[in-house]
Amino acid sequence: MRSIFISREMAQLILLQRNELLTPFLKKIRKVLGRYLFTNFISKYFISKNQVGIEYMNLMEYELRSLSKYLSFNDKNILSIGSGLSGLELSIYKNYKNNFFSIIEKNYVSQKVVYGWDKNNNEAYNRISLVEKFLIQNGMDENKFKIYNYDSDNLPEKSFDYIISLYSLDYHYDFNLYYEYLKKNFSNKTKIIFDTIRPDYFKKIFTNVDIINIEENTVHKSKRIICSGLKSN
Ligand SMILES: C[S@@+](CC[C@H](N)C(=O)[O-])C[C@H]1O[C@@H](n2cnc3c(N)ncnc32)[C@H](O)[C@@H]1O
Numbered sequence: 001m002r003s004i005f006i007s008r009e010m011a012q013l014i015l016l017q018r019n020e021l022l023t024p025f026l027k028k029i030r031k032v033l034g035r036y037l038f039t040n041f042i043s044k045y046f047i048s049k050n051q052v053g054i055e056y057m058n059l060m061e062y063e064l065r066s067l068s069k070y071l072s073f074n075d076k077n078i079l080s081i082g083s084g085l086s087g088l089e090l091s092i093y094k095n096y097k098n099n100f101f102s103i104i105e106k107n108y109v110s111q112k113v114v115y116g117w118d119k120n121n122n123e124a125y126n127r128i129s130l131v132e133k134f135l136i137q138n139g140m141d142e143n144k145f146k147i148y149n150y151d152s153d154n155l156p157e158k159s160f161d162y163i164i165s166l167y168s169l170d171y172h173y174d175f176n177l178y179y180e181y182l183k184k185n186f187s188n189k190t191k192i193i194f195d196t197i198r199p200d201y202f203k204k205i206f207t208n209v210d211i212i213n214i215e216e217n218t219v220h221k222s223k224r225i226i227c228s229g230l231k232s233n
Pocket of ligand 1: 016017018081082083084085104105106121123124125126150165166167168172173
C-alpha cells in the first residue's frame with residue numbers, strides 16, 4: 001500500500017471499526033481497562049497512526065479483491081451502509097472508473113460499545129467530518145461521493161447497482177431497520193452484500209441468496225451473502 005493520509009483520530013476510529021487490527025498487547029490492555037479508558041486515553045498515545053492506516057488499507061484492498069470476484073466496479077451507483085472510515089470506497093475509487101458512492105453512517109462514538117447485536121441500534125463508531133476528510137485528503141474527488149447521517153438526513157432515493165454493508169447491516173443491527181428504505185431503492189438489477197449469522201432467513205426476503213464467504217477464525221463469526229431480487233412483501 002502506498003502512503004496514506006491518516007490522523008490520530010482517524011486511526012482511533014479504525015481500531016473501533018476493525019478491532020482485528022489491534023495488536024495482542026493492545027487487546028490485553030483494552031480487556032483490563034475497559035473500552036472507555038482504552039478509546040479515550042490509551043489509543044491516543046499507544047498506537048502508530050501510520051501503521052494502523054497502512055494495515056487498514058491493506059485489509060480494505062483484500063476486501064475489494066474478494067468482492068471483485070462477484071461484482072464489476074466501473075460506472076456503478078454504489079450505496080455503502082455503515083462504511084466506517086470508507087477505506088473500501090477509497091480502494092474502489094483508486095482501482096476502478098466512474099463510480100459514485102452514497103454513504104450512510106452515524107455521527108458519534110458510543111461511550112461503551114458492546115460488540116455484537118445491538119437491538120436498539122445505538123452503537124456507532126464514526127465521525128462524518130473525519131470520513132469526508134479521509135476521502136478528500138487521500139485523493140477522492142468530492143463530486144464522487146455524498147455522506148448521509150442516518151439519524152438526521154433524508155436518505156438518498158435512487159436505484160443502486162450495488163449496496164455494500166460489511167459488518168454493519170444485520171451484523172450489528174437488524175436488517176429490518178432498513179427494509180422499507182431498501183424496498184424503495186432496489187431495482188431488479190441491484191445486488192446487496194452484507195454479513196450475517198442467519199443467511200437462511202434472507203431466502204424469504206430475496207429471490208437469490210448466495211454465501212460468498214464464511215468467517216470462522218476471526219472475531220467476525222458470520223457469513224457474507226450476496227442477494228438480489230428483493231421481494232415486495
Ligand atoms: C464494525 S463497523 C464496520 C465498518 C466498515 N464497514 C468496515 O468494514 O470496516 C460498523 C459501522 O456501522 C456503523 N453504523 C451503526 N449503525 C448504523 C446505521 N443504522 N446505519 C449506517 N451505519 C451504521 C457504525 O458507526 C460503524 O462505522
